[in-house]
Amino acid sequence: xxxxxxxxxxxxxxxxxxxxxxxxxxxxxxxxxxxxxxxxxxxxxxxxxxxxxxxxxxxxxxxxxxxxxxxxxxxxxxxxxxxxxxxxxxxxxxxxxxxxxxxxxxxxxxxxxxxxxxxxxxxxxxxxxxxxxxxxxxxxxxxxxxxxxxxxxxxxxxxxxxxxxxxxxxxxxxxxxxxxxxxxxxxxxxxxxxxxxxxxxxxxxxxxxxxxxxxxxxxxxxxxxxxxxxxxxxxxxxxxxxxxxxxxxxxxxxxxxxxxxxxxxxxxxxxxxxxxxxxxxxxxxxxxxxxxxxxxxxxxxxxxxxxxxxxxxxxxxxxxxxxxxxxxxxxxxxxxxxxxxxxxxxxxxxxxxxxxxxxxxxxxxxxxxxxxxxxxxxxxxxxxxxxxxxxxxx
Ligand SMILES: *Cc1c(COP(=O)(O)O)cnc(C)c1O
Numbered sequence: 533x534x535x536x537x538x539x540x541x542x543x544x545x546x547x548x549x550x551x552x553x554x555x556x557x558x559x560x561x562x563x564x565x566x567x568x569x570x571x572x573x574x575x576x577x578x579x580x581x582x583x584x585x586x587x588x589x590x591x592x593x594x595x596x597x598x599x600x601x602x603x604x605x606x607x608x609x610x611x612x613x614x615x616x617x618x619x620x621x622x623x624x625x626x627x628x629x630x631x632x633x634x635x636x637x638x639x640x641x642x643x644x645x646x647x648x649x650x651x652x653x654x655x656x657x658x659x660x661x662x663x664x665x666x667x668x669x670x671x672x673x674x675x676x677x678x679x680x681x682x683x684x685x686x687x688x689x690x691x692x693x694x695x696x697x698x699x700x701x702x703x704x705x706x707x708x709x710x711x712x713x714x715x716x717x718x719x720x721x722x723x724x725x726x727x728x729x730x731x732x733x734x735x736x737x738x739x740x741x742x743x744x745x746x747x748x749x750x751x752x753x754x755x756x757x758x759x760x761x762x763x764x765x766x767x768x769x770x771x772x773x774x775x776x777x778x779x780x781x782x783x784x785x786x787x788x789x790x791x792x793x794x795x796x797x798x799x800x801x802x803x804x805x806x807x808x809x810x811x812x813x814x815x816x817x818x819x820x821x822x823x824x825x826x827x828x829x830x831x832x833x834x835x836x837x838x839x840x841x842x843x844x845x846x847x848x849x850x851x852x853x854x855x856x857x858x859x860x861x862x863x864x865x866x867x868x869x870x871x872x873x874x875x876x877x878x879x880x881x882x883x884x885x886x887x888x889x890x891x892x893x894x895x896x897x898x899x900x901x902x903x904x905x906x907x908x909x910x911x912x913x914x915x916x917x918x919x920x921x922x923x924x925x926x
Pocket of ligand 1: 661
């Protein structure tokens with residue numbers, strides 16, 4: 533008999549009932565160190581007092597009004613995002629994949645309004661993840677996500693990750709935009725080199741097409757800059773942000789330049805819940821903390837230490853791990869053993885990690901994780917790897 537919850541997830545047999553900073557408490561009382569952060573969502577850990585206060589203050593004042601009216605919390609958060617990014621304007625959603633929907637609509641409308649309605653194609657990269665909506669799965673294109681869900685939204689193609697010649701060759705007169713994650717998350721923590729990201733921007737400029745960056749996972753301080761593309765010194769035309777921006781409350785945002793957004797006039801897009809007072813109150817509190825240069829400096833300092841310790845861990849478990857990947861606190865361990873065996877051994881050591889493609893486990897701690905908790909994570913990963921190595925021999 534089908535369970536009352538539609539069985540689309542493979543869930544671990546864990547039920548968390550409370551969170552405190554970088555720790556989650558299981559129903560049976562065990563304390564797990566959280567290097568998953570709800571897949572890069574809880575950027576300030578669990579139950580951060582500023583976020584709890586922002587949410588409860590707003591909950592006591594007003595929950596929902598609709599975008600028929602002005603929402604001051606939404607305007608304040610949009611101002612903060614505009615001040616701290618390339619963008620001139622922001623549309624709020626409730627999730628990452630809704631950002632993909634708008635990004636696709638926005639770039640197509642842009643060309644339509646320019647009198648080039650045939651420019652509708654969007655080129656992405658293999659291994660990408662843009663969410664599970666019809667546009668999201670069509671943009672990523674992998675059989676794993678699209679099989680059985682045809683007919684797919686037309687106008688998408690993919691080229692191999694990092695293959696800029698293939699990208700160049702894929703661009704035609706009907707190309708509207710390129711979409712990519714500066715650091716692929718689900719695809720296995722695969723950063724694009726700064727030089728390649730610059731080259732993609734250059735290719736788009738020369739071809740006169742738009743660049744959409746999907747920073748749903750790598751944005752909001754995760755890489756040690758507020759947005760990952762800042763490392764390469766480039767700017768996109770459109771950017772998708774979600775996950776971390778709400779610190780655990782559902783919130784997404786599409787950021788755009790005035791030019792890229794020029795087709796999106798009143799009545800062309802909307803959302804009942806997008807940018808509601810609760811979500812934007814929390815998002816504002818997240819931005820107040822994460823956008824501070826001193827906070828990002830600390831992310832970079834901790835990331836350097838963590839990466840160094842992980843290199844040591846890989847060196848002492850050569851049968852289990854192959855390499856450390858990623859940037860900032862968006863890290864991955866490419867495994868030699870099965871990543872699912874490592875994940876399970878980590879659960880047994882009361883440590884949360886997240887699997888990804890390419891036999892990787894992801895390490896995405898809260899950005900405010902303490903130095904002690906990073907050391908504890910290394911101790912627990914070491915214990916987990918020791919068990920996996922013993923099982924490989926036995
Ligand atoms: C998680 C993710 C999405 C989808 O976000 P949802 O909130 O699950 O819809 C899109 N793009 C990237 C890069 C993601 O990591």
